[in-house]
Amino acid sequence: MNEPIIQIHNVHKRFHTLRGTVHALNDISLDVMPGEVVVIVGPSGSGKSTMLRCINRLETIDGGSIVVDNIPLTNARNINKVRTEVGMVFQSFNLFPDRTALGNVVLAQRVVRKRRRSDAATKAQNLLAKVGIPEKADAYPAQLSGGQQQRVAIARALAMDPKIMLFDEPTSALDPEMIKEVLDVMLDLAKEGMTMVVVSHEMGFARAAADRAVFMDEGRIVEEDIPDVLFSNPSHDRTKLFLSKIL
Amino acid sequence: MPDERMRTEQLHPPSDPSLDPLVQEPQRWTDRILNWAAGLPWWAIILAVIAIFVLYSMLSSVAYRRVIRSLTDDPQVSTDDLFDVVQIVGEPTMIIGRYTDETRDSVETVIAELLDTVIDSEEVTRTGFIEEETPATLTIQSDEGAFTIPKGRVTEMDPPDAMVGSDVTITYIDRVTVTGVLTDRNDKTMTVRTVNEETVTFAKDRILSQDIQTIACDRDADPNCEDREVIVIQRQGEIISGRLNTLSQTNMSLELDDESTREIRRSDVDYFNVPTLTIAVNVDMAEAAVGEGDEVRLGFAKETDITDALVELETLDEVPVPLRYADGDARVVLVPYPDIVAALEAADAGEIDAVVYLDDSLDRLAVADWVDANPGANVMLPTPPRECERNCDVTVKLVDDEVTGTVIKETDDEITLRTVDAVYIILDRDKIVDDRRMEPGVCALNNLRGCDSGIFLTLRVTFMAYGLALIIGLFFGLMRVSSNPILYAISTLYVEVIRGIPLLVILLYAGFVVSPRIRDTFGLELTDEWEAIIGLAFGYGAFIAEIFRAGIQSISRGQMEAARSLGMSYPQSMRYVILPQAVRVVLPPLGNDFIAMLKDSALISVLALPDLLQLGRLYVSRTFRAFEGYNTVAILYLGMTLLLSLLVRIIERRARLPR
Numbered sequence: 001m002n003e004p005i006i007q008i009h010n011v012h013k014r015f016h017t018l019r020g021t022v023h024a025l026n027d028i029s030l031d032v033m034p035g036e037v038v039v040i041v042g043p044s045g046s047g048k049s050t051m052l053r054c055i056n057r058l059e060t061i062d063g064g065s066i067v068v069d070n071i072p073l074t075n076a077r078n079i080n081k082v083r084t085e086v087g088m089v090f091q092s093f094n095l096f097p098d099r100t101a102l103g104n105v106v107l108a109q110r111v112v113r114k115r116r117r118s119d120a121a122t123k124a125q126n127l128l129a130k131v132g133i134p135e136k137a138d139a140y141p142a143q144l145s146g147g148q149q150q151r152v153a154i155a156r157a158l159a160m161d162p163k164i165m166l167f168d169e170p171t172s173a174l175d176p177e178m179i180k181e182v183l184d185v186m187l188d189l190a191k192e193g194m195t196m197v198v199v200s201h202e203m204g205f206a207r208a209a210a211d212r213a214v215f216m217d218e219g220r221i222v223e224e225d226i227p228d229v230l231f232s233n234p235s236h237d238r239t240k241l242f243l244s245k246i247l
Numbered sequence: 248m249p250d251e252r253m254r255t256e257q258l259h260p261p262s263d264p265s266l267d268p269l270v271q272e273p274q275r276w277t278d279r280i281l282n283w284a285a286g287l288p289w290w291a292i293i294l295a296v297i298a299i300f301v302l303y304s305m306l307s308s309v310a311y312r313r314v315i316r317s318l319t320d321d322p323q324v325s326t327d328d329l330f331d332v333v334q335i336v337g338e339p340t341m342i343i344g345r346y347t348d349e350t351r352d353s354v355e356t357v358i359a360e361l362l363d364t365v366i367d368s369e370e371v372t373r374t375g376f377i378e379e380e381t382p383a384t385l386t387i388q389s390d391e392g393a394f395t396i397p398k399g400r401v402t403e404m405d406p407p408d409a410m411v412g413s414d415v416t417i418t419y420i421d422r423v424t425v426t427g428v429l430t431d432r433n434d435k436t437m438t439v440r441t442v443n444e445e446t447v448t449f450a451k452d453r454i455l456s457q458d459i460q461t462i463a464c465d466r467d468a469d470p471n472c473e474d475r476e477v478i479v480i481q482r483q484g485e486i487i488s489g490r491l492n493t494l495s496q497t498n499m500s501l502e503l504d505d506e507s508t509r510e511i512r513r514s515d516v517d518y519f520n521v522p523t524l525t526i527a528v529n530v531d532m533a534e535a536a537v538g539e540g541d542e543v544r545l546g547f548a549k550e551t552d553i554t555d556a557l558v559e560l561e562t563l564d565e566v567p568v569p570l571r572y573a574d575g576d577a578r579v580v581l582v583p584y585p586d587i588v589a590a591l592e593a594a595d596a597g598e599i600d601a602v603v604y605l606d607d608s609l610d611r612l613a614v615a616d617w618v619d620a621n622p623g624a625n626v627m628l629p630t631p632p633r634e635c636e637r638n639c640d641v642t643v644k645l646v647d648d649e650v651t652g653t654v655i656k657e658t659d660d661e662i663t664l665r666t667v668d669a670v671y672i673i674l675d676r677d678k679i680v681d682d683r684r685m686e687p688g689v690c691a692l693n694n695l696r697g698c699d700s701g702i703f704l705t706l707r708v709t710f711m712a713y714g715l716a717l718i719i720g721l722f723f724g725l726m727r728v729s730s731n732p733i734l735y736a737i738s739t740l741y742v743e744v745i746r747g748i749p750l751l752v753i754l755l756y757a758g759f760v761v762s763p764r765i766r767d768t769f770g771l772e773l774t775d776e777w778e779a780i781i782g783l784a785f786g787y788g789a790f791i792a793e794i795f796r797a798g799i800q801s802i803s804r805g806q807m808e809a810a811r812s813l814g815m816s817y818p819q820s821m822r823y824v825i826l827p828q829a830v831r832v833v834l835p836p837l838g839n840d841f842i843a844m845l846k847d848s849a850l851i852s853v854l855a856l857p858d859l860l861q862l863g864r865l866y867v868s869r870t871f872r873a874f875e876g877y878n879t880v881a882i883l884y885l886g887m888t889l890l891l892s893l894l895v896r897i898i899e900r901r902a903r904l905p906r
Contacts, residue, residue, distance in 0.1 A: 058808050084814035094809035098827050098904055108813035111823055142906045153809075160813060 003070075004031035005164060005195055006055060011064035013050055013219075024050045025061070026219035034163075037196045039206040039227065042216035043242055048199040049091075051216070052166050055197065056086045069163055084112055087157030091169040093149045095141040101128060101152045102137040105159045113160065120159075127155035131185045147178030151185055158189075165189065167198040201246055203231055215239045305878065313506070314872070314879045318862045319701045370402065372418045377411050387417060425672055437674045444669035447650055451662050453483040455647065477651050478664065484517050484645030491641045501643065506870075511643060519643035525604055527591065527614070530625050532600040542580055546590035546599040548610075549583040587613050595624045602626075699776075700857035702883060708779050708858065709845045715784035716844070717837075720791025725821065727796040738792065745789035750782075751850050757782030758854040779851035787844050791837065798833035799825055831902050838895030842888050849884070859883055 013025035024047045032038055040048045053059045054066060057079050066073045068082050096104050105124035109115045115123070128134050131151040133144075141149055150170055157165060167186065171179040183205045190196060190209040200206070206213055206227040213227040215234070223236050234240050284292075305311045375389030386395045400420045409415035427441035457480045489501035492508060499516070501509050582599050584590040587610050590602045604610050618628060652664035690698035698704070726738035745753065758778040765771050773781070802825050810820035852861035863880035867873045 056812055058812065080814050080816055083812055086812070088809075088812040090805060090809060092805055094803075094805035096806065096809070096824055096828070098831065107823060108810075108815060111819050112814040140905050142904065156813070 002033070005034045005069055006030070006032040006197070007065075007067040008051070008055070009065050011051070011054065011066060012062045013047070013054060013059060014062050023219050025054070028064070028219070028221060030214065030221065030224075032164075032195060032197060034195055035193045036212065037190045037194075037198065037210045038212045038214060039210040040197065040199045040214045040216060041201055041206075041242070042214075042222075045218075046216040047219040048216050049168050052088075052168050052197060052199055055164075055166060056083050056088055058088075080112075084160050085162055086164045086166060087160060087162035088166045089150065089153050089157055089168065089170045091173050093141070093146070093153045093173070095149055095153055095156070097141050100138050100140055101133070101144065101148075101155075104141070104152055105156045108156070109159050123159060124155070127158050128152070130158075130188075131155045132181065145178060146174045147181045150174065150178075150182045154182075154185055154189075164195045164197070167196065167200065169199050169201075171200065171202060203227075207231065215242070217242070302882065305875075305882075311875055311879060314863075314866060314875050315883075317866050318859055318879060318883060319703075370418055370420055372403075372416060374414070374416045376414045377409055380411050385417070387415065425674065427672070430671070439672050439674060440669055441672055442667060442670035444665060445667040446655065446663055446665050447652070448656075448661055448663040449482060449485070450660055451657075452660075453485070454662070455481040455483055457481070460651070475653075477653055479649060479651045480662075480664070481649050482647065484515075484647050487511070487643045487645070488640065489643075491639055499643070501641065511645070515645050517644045517646045519641055527594060527602045527604070528627050529594045529597055529600050530627050531597065533627055543601070544580045544582055544599040546582045546584050546593050546602045548587045548590055548604060549585060588617050591617050591624075591626060594626050595621065597625070701859055701862050702887070704776070704857060705845070705848050705859045706887070708776060708783065708851060708856070709841075709848045712780045712783035712787070712848070713841055713844055715780060716787040716791050716840075719784055719788030720795055723788060723792035724795025724799065727792060728799050742789045742792050745786060746793075748786075750786045750847055751853065753786040754779065754782035754850055754853060757785070775854050775856050779848075779854050779856055782854075783844060783848065783851070786847075787840060790840055794833045794836045794840065795829065798829035801832050802828050831904070834895075834899045834902055838892065838899065841895065842892055845888055845891060846884060 008028055008030040011025050011028045012023070015022040015024050026047075028047070028051060030038075030051075040051070042048050050059055054061050054073075055068060057073050061073075069085050071078050071082050071085075073079065073082060095101075096107065099107060102121065102124050105127055106117075106120045109120040109123065110117065113120075125134065125137060128137055131154055133148050133151055136144060136148055136152070141152070144152065150173075154165075154170075170186070171182050174182065179202070183202060186196070186198070186205065187209050196209075198205075198210070210227045212224055213230040214224040215222045215230060215236070215238075217238050222238055223230065223234065225234075230239070231243060234243060287295075373387060373389050373391070373394060375387040375394075377385060378388045378393060379386040382398075384395050384397055385401070386393055396417060396419045401417055402420065403418035405416045406413075425439055425441060427439040428443070429437060430440050431438040457478055460477055460479050462475045462477055487501060487503070487509065489503040489509065492500040492502050494500075495513075497513050499511050499513060499519075501511065503509055582593070584593060587602070587604055590599070590604070591614065593599050594602045604614070614628070618624065618626075650664055650666055652666035654662060655665045656663040690703070723738040723741055726734040727742070729735055729738075758775070761781070762773045762778045765773060799821075806824055806828065807820055810824040811817070815823065848858065849860040852858050852864070855861075857865075859880055863876050867876035870876070
């Protein structure tokens with residue numbers, strides 16, 4: 001059981017644009033143990049989101065290997081299997097606007113897990129209660145606040161019973177007063193022992209919930225440590241510079 | 248409530264409420280229409296009022312009603328004739344008869360008089376030995392296998408006293424075909440009218456004599472039958488007036504006052520004549536010369552057709568009075584007489600110079616009688632006019648005939664007889680072996696399948712073609728966003744090629760290139776209607792494919808990522824996440840294309856389909872009323888597109904998400 005659930009080894013990723021090639025991930029290696037909560041910080045363009053997206057193959061990698069739950073991400077055939085085990089929460093929520101909150105949570109259960117309609121609806125209602133918005137089940141995304149939408153998105157990902165949850169800057173599109181409601185849900189999740197990889201600059205959350213913090217810059221992992229050490233006493237100058245800007 | 252509204256308006260005074268998401272004051276639709284109308288410029292209001300006035304006066308006039316009737320296939324309100332022809336092979340009870348004669352009436356009528364049902368049976372002869380015999384059936388073993396034959400269907404058996412085990416040749420009825428009109432059906436039975444009811448209605452004053460006859464029924468065929476009483480009426484031949492279109496040795500064709508034409512066999516005609524303006528001249532006057540200042544007195548019979556004819560004449564130059572004319576104009580005096588005989592007597596006496604009369608049947612007889620009675624009269628009759636061959640008004644009297652039937656309706660003037668009773672056969676659906684053919688029946692509002700021209704054809708072709716175009720468009724639209732280069736290339740080729748060819752050319756291809764090729768290759772005969780549907784659908788499929796492509800691409804990438812991250816496959820994400828949103832986006836352009844297709848369906852008239860435009864053109868070429876004809880076509884199209892755009896807007900509104 002002590003085998004890492006996510007194994008990232010020497011991963012390279014390049015984006016080819018009109019202005020040349022961007023080396024987004026440069027020889028990245030990271031292991032995440034089951035039940036571990038990892039927070040990734042770093043300046044814009046440092047490759048945090050790209051790495052997260054590579055874990056469920058929303059981006060393909062150009063070199064190295066990624067193994068998730070003992071399934072190597074090599075071909076397209078096993079990718080949907082990996083994705084059902086890996087829930088993802090996006091910065092821009094990406095709720096389905098033509099479905100109610102309940103419908104958003106039910107859809108993938110019906111289509112992918114082939115659950116019965118009543119079972120899926122019951123589970124969806126329970127999850128909406130868990131994220132604190134049971135009364136919004138029949139509301140459409142456009143009728144919800146940003147915080148509520150992000151909580152529906154978390155419930156939607158949880159409905160697939162994932163072993164891992166990926167959070168791609170879940171609070172950065174939110175008003176400050178809504179950030180807390182989303183972070184509370186994430187804290188609860190962490191306490192329940194969910195394996196989480198979180199790209200976020202919420203130091204409070206990182207200190208309270210994370211087992212490890214990773215600082216990335218220019219496609220490399222600069223340093224990693226327990227959050228208290230990394231945030232209060234970083235060893236690299238680049239980390240110090242970054243932290244001095246955001247604190 | 249009023250206060251609130253005022254405040255809202257003050258907050259956002261200049262903006263259009265429909266554009267401003269903050270103003271969500273619900274308006275009743277009447278308010279909306281009034282607001283909209285109030286915002287129109289003054290010239291639009293004036294134009295609208297004029298248009299409504301013109302429309303009303305057009306549509307309420309008889310001429311336009313006639314145009315519309317000819318453009319819309321003129322459906323009945325309801326009909327029992329759901330299918331026109333049904334041939335069912337089965338085993339109903341049957342009576343076999345022979346075809347004996349054909350008359351002016353339909354063959355069916357003749358058979359109906361001989362038989363109770365219309366049966367077309369197929370007789371089969373088989374040779375073998377009798378294997379088994381039951382009270383109801385015989386089983387014979389022949390070279391082709393064993394056959395069990397109901398005894399009642401055996402028509403011939405050789406030898407007639409064959410026993411089990413002996414060789415025999417049996418002729419029996421294998422299959423029975425029922426031909427008729429399907430009028431009703433339920434889970435168990437079908438009702439087929441094999442003989443149509445025929446009725447005849449005519450004026451009572453044509454009855455010469457009538458007689459009641461009893462028709463004894465055939466008790467051998469049906470022991471429970473009852474004798475029927477029928478009325479036999481000798482009636483005077485119908486008198487028909489109209490304009491002569493054609494006149495041949497065997498037929499004549501008249502155009503009646505209501506613009507319908509009637510074909511008449513010469514053998515049915517008792518006599519007919521052509522009324523001609525004719526002049527009988529006083530003999531003395533015929534010798535004299537008429538010069539300037541002289542007075543020519545013309546007599547005529549009052550209150551006959553001649554009165555109208557004379558009123559219409561501006562000058563008498565058009566009347567070929569056979570007088571000798573000197574130089575100068577003579578004055579003409581018209582002298583009315585109570586009848587033609589009085590006028591002739593006046594001419595005989597020299598009171599008038601000539602008699603003008605319309606040489607129709609009655610006057611001709613009166614003149615002939617008068618001439619016979621007064622052989623030495625001082626009146627010269629003209630040589631008979633040349634017989635008209637076309638484009639003249641004629642009166643035809645048909646020969647007297649006899650009708651037999653039962654009276655079903657009688658008023659003071661008219662009598663209606665049922666000359667042929669309808670015959671219905673109820674078939675057990677289990678016993679039906681094969682439906683040979685079914686054709687849609689009479690055009691009626693409860694049977695629109697039967698309406699195969701005019702508005703109905705236009706609408707049917709448009710709806711079918713649009714449905715097909717949506718499928719084609721969705722299919723190629725998905726290929727256009729596919730990452731597979733082959734699918735992308737195929738769909739791009741389709742879109743670019745079809746979009747670059749005029750729809751008219753595509754339709755001609757469908758009708759004259761693709762359809763014959765399909766017929767030669769697969770033996771599949773496409774009807775003209777399907778050719779048109781396929782042509783329109785493929786022509787519009789390219790545009791709809793582009794609409795779908797744009798719609799799919801307008802949905803943010805995040806939606807696809809979210810769906811894929813939940814473990815859905817690409818097709819599942821398309822089906823459940825992207826397409827439902829894309830369809831909402833593309834509803835307005837799809838609605839546009841729908842209306843455009845309705846209009847472009849006018850092009851299918853090149854495939855000789857009797858659509859709205861084709862009927863309009865036929866109407867115009869028949870009557871030369873281009874203004875009324877094309878106006879009505881345009882208005883019908885306009886009405887349809889307005890209704891459909893309303894429908895499209897309702898669908899768009901229903902698809903809108905709550906905010």
